[in-house]
Amino acid sequence: MKKIRxxxxxxxxxxxxxxxxxxxxxxxxxxxxxxxxxSLLRWKNIPIFEGEKEIIQFNLNKENENFYIEVYNRSEFETEAALIRALIYEYISQSKVIRERFIFEKLIKKIQNGIKYKKKIKIKFETAEKIVSPYNILYSSMEVSNYLFCYSEEDENYKNYRLCNVKYVYVLDEKRYPGDAEYLGKVREDFDPFLSYDMSVVIRLSGDGKEKYDRIKTNRPKLxxxxxxxxxxxxxxxxxxxxxxxxxxxxxxxxPIKLREWFYTEAKNMIDLYKL
Structure with a gap:
């Protein structure tokens, strides 16, 4: 087993x-x-940045050794370290959404087969599994994460699952739930990981609260x-x-009152926790 440093x-x-x-x-x-x-690199010359450095090392898998040697011999890099640095630089230069899609490419292909042939899929998580009807793989507006948008007949509801939480995918020989075409189009055109469409909430903000709303954009509810x-x-x-x-x-x-009561309970619990 070859050690890379x-x-x-x-x-x-x-x-x-x-x-x-x-x-x-x-x-x-x-x-x-x-x-x-x-194996195909776009960046041959990596920009040099000043700043703190660190050494990384990893063991090259046995099945990768011959492939790695072939790639290195065909490359223009003078050292193995330069090749690895180029690989890492190309990877981290992508957005997080693209990096995630790259790492989970095999899972995505299986999900896309289910979507293409309009079949249900079985998805396995760490400790559970679900049978769902897949429609799209979408990402949030801040390009933070990828989601599998699907319908669960067991839960009788549309769902979003983080792609990185899915461990295995199996395409089943069973037609998927057709779904509501108008709703599916709305999700595709204006994706919200929380599926908040047409859910209205009335709030009152202080001056500082309005400033926070303007400043904090991640997961911000639409005004x-x-x-x-x-x-x-x-x-x-x-x-x-x-x-x-x-x-x-x-x-x-x-x-709604139910949501107001939840915030009231959380605030009361905090007061009890900090009671002097």
Whole structure:
């Protein structure tokens, strides 16, 4: 088993570590995957950046050794370290969405077969499995993550699943649920990972709350209408909880009542926790 050792910029190493955690793979797997799949390089000259560096090392899989030697011998790189640095640089230069699609290419192809032939698929997670009807692989507007948009007849609802959480995909010989054409088109044209379409929430924001809303864009509920002292925004329960929990006392949820009660309970629990 060949050991590869190379010095890279620290920011490059940080991205590799982040992706390994985010995508649920080992760093060794990730680097071997680069070797096995990035034989055609677009970047021969890597920009030189000043700053902190680090050394990474990994064991080249036995099945990769002959392929790696062939790629290196055919390349224009003077050293093996230069080749590995180029592989890493090409990889990290892509957006996170593209990097994720690259790593999970085999899963995506199976999902796309299900979509193409309008078949149901069985998807396996770490500890569970689901049979769903797939429609699209979509990504959020901030290009943070890829999602499998599908319908679960078991849950009687449309679902989004993070692509990196899917471990295996099997295409079944069973026709998929046709779905509502208008709704499918709406999701495709204006994708929301939380599927918040037509879910209205009435809120009241303080001055600081309005500044936070303008500044914090990730998972931000869409503004529908501004009234005298209230705003109407579009967001599912999960989206509203995740986004406005950071606002603390700078937001008041007015309706729906169920969501208002959830924020009240969370605020009360916090008061009890910090009671002097």
């Amino acid at each position: 190379v010095t890279i910029q620290k920011y490059m190493g940080d991205i590799l570590k982040y992706d390994a955690i985010e995508f649920g793979v080992s760093k060794n797997y990730l680097l071997n995957y680069l070797v096995n799949n990035y 529908i209408e501004k009234l005298d002292d209230r705003w109407i925004v579009e967001g599912s329960e999960e989206k509203i909880k995740r986004y406005f929990s950071y606002f603390m006392s700078d937001v008041e949820i007015l309706s």
